[in-house]
Amino acid sequence: MEQKHNQERTRAAWLTYQAVEMAVAAAIFLVGATMMADALRIGIGWASDGPKAGYFPFRTGAILSISGVVIFFRAFFGKHRNQAPFVTWVSFKLVLAVLIPTVLYVLVTQFIGIYVASALFIGGFMRAIGRFNWRKVIVVSIATSIMLFWMFEIQFMTPLPKGPLESLFGY
DSSP: OHHHHHHHHHHTEEEEHHHHHHHHHHHHHHHHHHHHHHHHHHOOSEETTEEOTTHHHHHHHHHHHHHHHHHHHHHHHOTTOOOSEEEEHHHHHHHHHHHHHHHHHHHHHHHHBHHHHHHHHHHHHHHHTTOOOHHHHHHHHHHHHHHHHIIIIIISOOOOOBOHHHHHTTO
């Protein structure tokens, strides 16, 4: 029974630990290579008054890049390659159900302002995930945005990104 359960988990796996280790290693390498390239641009040598601005960032980038290569090769060729599932499709879909709306929220904020975007974001989650009725969704999402506006714009006097709706009210 246990073996059958493990086979089902492996079959449902979308991503293995080995693949994640290799992807993270590649990202670490790219960060290091970017640091090195930028450090080269501003100078990595020694000046009359000490090291140039890129001296230490270049060496840090080199350490990161070398580490990324070592991690990648250990994950790809190593003796203990981990083929266990890192995430299954079911779990990944749950992550995407939060990640995609959050990315859209950040993007939409630039065009319609944070308060309207927040009302849509809160209302969308309440309706889609919480299955609340429309009246409750509308009341809570609008009331929350109004409270946030009152708190940040009026009480704290901290301007946040606004859109066309706030412009209609003179803000």
